[in-house]
Amino acid sequence: MCEFCEFCQFLLLIEKKTARGVKRFCASKACGKPVTVINGPEDETSA
Numbered sequence: 884m885c886e887f888c889e890f891c892q893f894l895l896l897i898e899k900k901t902a903r904g905v906k907r908f909c910a911s912k913a914c915g916k917p918v919t920v921i922n923g924p925e926d927e928t929s930a
Contacts, residue, residue: 886918888916889918889919890916890918891909891914891916893909893910895909895910897909897910
């Protein structure tokens, strides 16, 4: 994964399963904001 937080530029995101599907959040304890991810060709759900 080559994604980073758009708010604090932290290089690690975590995925959490919610009622609305899987969402990615910043792994930094100081930030923790949800990150919007543009679906790219590396997504497994598009196959």
